[in-house]
Amino acid sequence: MRIDVLTVLPGLFDCFLKEGVIGKAISSGKVEVKVHNIRDFTTDKHRVVDDVPYGGGPGMVLKPEPIFRAYDELTKEGEKPYVLLTEPWGEKFNQEMAVELSKKPRLMIICGRYEGVDERVKSLVDREVSIGDYVLTGGELPAMVIMDAVLRLIPGVLGNLESLRADSFSDRGLLGYPNYTRPAEFRGMKVPEVLLSGHHKKIESWRKEQSLRKTLERRPEIIENLKRKGLLTKEELE
Numbered sequence: 001m002r003i004d005v006l007t008v009l010p011g012l013f014d015c016f017l018k019e020g021v022i023g024k025a026i027s028s029g030k031v032e033v034k035v036h037n038i039r040d041f042t043t044d045k046h047r048v049v050d051d052v053p054y055g056g057g058p059g060m061v062l063k064p065e066p067i068f069r070a071y072d073e074l075t076k077e078g079e080k081p082y083v084l085l086t087e088p089w090g091e092k093f094n095q096e097m098a099v100e101l102s103k104k105p106r107l108m109i110i111c112g113r114y115e116g117v118d119e120r121v122k123s124l125v126d127r128e129v130s131i132g133d134y135v136l137t138g139g140e141l142p143a144m145v146i147m148d149a150v151l152r153l154i155p156g157v158l159g160n161l162e163s164l165r166a167d168s169f170s171d172r173g174l175l176g177y178p179n180y181t182r183p184a185e186f187r188g189m190k191v192p193e194v195l196l197s198g199h200h201k202k203i204e205s206w207r208k209e210q211s212l213r214k215t216l217e218r219r220p221e222i223i224e225n226l227k228r229k230g231l232l233t234k235e236e237l238e
């Protein structure tokens with residue numbers, strides 16, 4: 001998968017693209033992520049990317065020209081990208097969307113700043129996406145959240161064991177099971193016996209029950225949604 005990111009703050013992505021699972025996936029060539037400074041696609045000597053809003057009002061708006069120039073330049077060759085625009089009021093990002101996006105060969109993520117992008121930029125966009133009902137200062141952190149959730153699903157990025165675990169739980173949006181590690185007792189708090197038993201079938205069924213129970217308690221709508229889609233097995237429904 002290739003992802004092109006358009007932003008006026010490319011430096012925000014430096015650590016994200018160097019560290020951890022995502023950094024390894026990029027350095028090993030499993031995925032390609034290129035961050036482009038929208039300012040590099042301006043043509044004036046002051047490299048202006050924003051302007052005051054028509055009709056008045058606070059703040060500035062990202063101009064359409066530099067973003068269109070970047071899009072035209074980056075799509076001259078190769079497969080056309082599926083274009084995302086991060087927006088406070090976009091479609092809510094979730095695991096289902098992450099799975100869908102992970103199957104695209106190429107993505108482009110346009111990150112707004114200030115009061116947002118000129119409305120005409122949306123003629124380039126396939127999906128306006130929000131990571132939640134709160135207002136951030138720009139679209140870069142949402143872009144990193146989306147990339148993290150999508151790239152971890154690319155085969156080989158997490159390694160086999162992890163991707164197997166992911167398929168059975170988080171890809172259906174179920175909440176995770178409790179994790180423990182040594183010591184077996186810490187300040188009077190013991191690790192559940194089943195996890196010390198070495199009985200893999202019992203452990204798996206305990207984890208599934210914990211995940212379903214936590215999801216039912218905290219996010220019952222996820223269970224209802226899975227029931228409606230027929231994505232819960234008979235024993236999971238019991």
Ligand SMILES: N#Cc1c(-c2ccc3ccn(Cc4cccnc4)c3c2)n[nH]c1N
Nearest residue numbers: 086087112113130131132134136138139142
């Ligand atoms: N995805 C996502 C987001 C954003 C987000 C995303 C892009 C931009 C570009 C500009 N702003 C700031 C801004 C714009 C309009 C009004 N108020 C503030 C952004 C916020 N905030 N919260 C989310 N879940």
